[in-house]
Amino acid sequence: MTRQRPMIIGLTGGIGSGKSKVSDLFAAKGIEIIDADILAREVVEPGAPALAKIAQHFGKDMLQADGQLNRKALRERIFSHPQDKTWLNELLHPLIRQLMQERTAAARSPYCILAIPLLVENQLQSLVDRILVVDVEESVQRTRVISRDNVSADQVDAILASQASRSQRLAAADDIIDNNGTINNLIEQVDKLHAYYLSRITKLKA
Known part of the structure; x- marks a missing residue:
């Protein structure tokens, strides 16, 4: 009998949104991460x-x-x-x-995360079963990227302009993680999504 592939969750989000941290939280639950x-x-x-x-x-x-x-x-x-x-x-x-x-x-793993920063931009929706967007305010993105990468505000604005807009990503999303808050809030959202994905798999197999 051929083994069915796992459910594929396409993880995306703009620069500085916290995609890596979200991936790490899912990985800690034993979920395989495939990073583009x-x-x-x-x-x-x-x-x-x-x-x-x-x-x-x-x-x-x-x-x-x-x-x-x-x-x-x-x-x-x-x-x-x-x-x-x-x-x-x-x-x-x-x-x-x-x-x-x-x-x-x-x-x-029961499902896997396919992390594609430019999923929406490169129209790769067909590769995944669900799209999970890590969403943050643009002001938060700017602050994080300037601090993390030691780049100018103009450079960050140029990167943001080259990516899909926040509204475009949200329009493509099946699931959304709001990463404007604390790490505890982020962990809570990942916990809920993990349980939700497992429940969907159970229903599909029933």
Whole structure:
């Protein structure tokens, strides 16, 4: 008998919303976390075909002395050359998507979290069963990111402008975590959602 894949919860939210903390809280309950950002790094590790294609397309200066991707040089290149950004996305997105599907299918927990920061922007709703948005006020995002990343307010505003708006994410959400409050409030919301997801799985199996 073929094992059914677990229910997939797509976790998303804007920069500084607290997605990592929410992932950690679910992981502490034994829920497997598949993080799109980690998969994006995996597909360009030394020896990966995608990294060789990047070096061939952009030149050897995209590689560091140890063979790792020079992320700073690549960011600068695609920032000033939109066509290069398109080329890179067309190379990497299918590879990352394939890994997402493989990892979620192999997950052993009752449900799994697929953390995709740009889930709404990249229209990846079809990869998940439910969308969980970590929501915060934009003013809270700005304060957190400026403090965490030591960047200017203008840089934060540019990042926010490049992402889906708060209203767009909320419109796509099946479930919402309000992360404007305390850590205890966050834990309480994760506890309730965890129980809810388990109850949905039980009903689906009945």
